[in-house]
Amino acid sequence: MQKEKYFYFKLFWYMFRLSACTLGGGYVIVPFMRDLFVDRLHWIAEEEMLDYVALSQSAPGAVAVNASVMVGYRLGGIRGLLVSVCGTVLPPLLLLSVLSYVYSFFITNAVIAGILKGMQACIAAVVADVVVSLASPYIKTRKFLSVVLMAAAFLAVAVWKVNAVYVVLAGMGIGIFLTVLKQKRGMKNGLS
Amino acid sequence: MVYLELFLAFLQIGLFGFGGGYAALPLIQNQVVVTHHWLTLREFADVVTLSQMTPGPIAVNASTFVGTRIAGPLGAMIATAGCILPSCLIMFIFALVYKRYQKQTLLKGVMETLRPVVVGLIGSAAVSLILLSFFGTDTFHKITSPDWIAVLLFAASFFALRKWKISPMLLMGCGGVAGLVFYGVLQL
Numbered sequence: 001m002q003k004e005k006y007f008y009f010k011l012f013w014y015m016f017r018l019s020a021c022t023l024g025g026g027y028v029i030v031p032f033m034r035d036l037f038v039d040r041l042h043w044i045a046e047e048e049m050l051d052y053v054a055l056s057q058s059a060p061g062a063v064a065v066n067a068s069v070m071v072g073y074r075l076g077g078i079r080g081l082l083v084s085v086c087g088t089v090l091p092p093l094l095l096l097s098v099l100s101y102v103y104s105f106f107i108t109n110a111v112i113a114g115i116l117k118g119m120q121a122c123i124a125a126v127v128a129d130v131v132v133s134l135a136s137p138y139i140k141t142r143k144f145l146s147v148v149l150m151a152a153a154f155l156a157v158a159v160w161k162v163n164a165v166y167v168v169l170a171g172m173g174i175g176i177f178l179t180v181l182k183q184k185r186g187m188k189n190g191l192s
Numbered sequence: 193m194v195y196l197e198l199f200l201a202f203l204q205i206g207l208f209g210f211g212g213g214y215a216a217l218p219l220i221q222n223q224v225v226v227t228h229h230w231l232t233l234r235e236f237a238d239v240v241t242l243s244q245m246t247p248g249p250i251a252v253n254a255s256t257f258v259g260t261r262i263a264g265p266l267g268a269m270i271a272t273a274g275c276i277l278p279s280c281l282i283m284f285i286f287a288l289v290y291k292r293y294q295k296q297t298l299l300k301g302v303m304e305t306l307r308p309v310v311v312g313l314i315g316s317a318a319v320s321l322i323l324l325s326f327f328g329t330d331t332f333h334k335i336t337s338p339d340w341i342a343v344l345l346f347a348a349s350f351f352a353l354r355k356w357k358i359s360p361m362l363l364m365g366c367g368g369v370a371g372l373v374f375y376g377v378l379q380l
Contacts, residue, residue: 107242
């Protein structure tokens with residue numbers, strides 16, 4: 001990708017903004033990332049973004065930080081990686097440094113609680129919206145296996161409370177099995 | 193040497209905290225409360241509450257909070273650096289492998305299988321966010337009557353997103369203002 005002027009500064013600012021919005025857990029970054037990097041800037045493809053989330057989930061550490069490493073490296077190499085991680089870590093670092101002195105006021109204040117409740121309802125809608133957008137292509141094209149995998153992953157975490165790492169690892173296992181199977185079949189067909 | 197202790201404690205949290213978010217909580221508690229006595233159990237519970245109210249991963253929030261408490265701003269930076277270092281290195285390797293073998297059949301096949309799995313994971317995050325917003329809890333058997341203001345805000349937001357493709361960031365701002373009006377001003 002050709003780097004425009006102030007590219008690294010922009011990357012930093014975008015990651016900073018994304019990170020400041022991830023109220024409510026790592027996956028909240030997905031709709032914001034999709035809106036910015038996939039839909040508005042066209043810097044990464046939607047499939048790529050899902051791959052980054054899958055890889056982020058299979059390493060230790062927070063999904064938001066891990067995903068910012070992938071995105072940063074993809075867009076700007078090692079320098080991009082560092083810039084992107086700094087942008088992601090700074091908002092919570094700055095905010096919590098300040099709040100650690102006055103946190104009892106912050107967590108008991110009714111007005112702050114009200115503002116956050118309003119934001120939480122909107123964030124729930126933002127994540128629900130991205131799920132509908134991401135899931136509908138699989139359902140519309142009736143990719144049976146994909147729909148089954150999607151439902152199984154959902155049930156495993158939402159209902160049976162399985163750690164997401166095991167779900168991703170299981171998915172990897174199934175993926176390796178299916179790909180090898182397909183390759184073997186292809187080779188047989190090629191020979192006969 | 194308190195800086196080194198902070199760094200090593202959070203390095204372990206960063207290295208073994210698989211699954212992100214709440215999966216790492218017992219690990220953080222063990223290091224911060226049990227092993228090093230940096231926080232009391234009560235203070236730790238407050239950090240968890242604070243994390244739910246602020247952006248950013250819970251491990252980063254906890255490391256900043258504890259670091260600041262124990263050794264000021266420099267402590268916060270060192271603890272946070274320790275916390276994210278392992279995952280940054282591992283993800284860097286992943287990024288190299290991904291770039292190199294992206295077009296190779298096996299990796300392509302695995303990634304294609306994983307994408308719907310990820311969508312399922314995000315789906316479960318969505319459900320738990322919705323439950324948390326409507327009922328104040330995301331465990332099924334604790335559910336009582338819903339918070340109708342939240343339900344209304346959710347429905348309006350969802351409609352605005354699907355119909356007009358409103359920007360999520362703008363929507364969050366609107367949500368904050370709506371929260372201030374409906375919960376803050378009208379109920380005081």
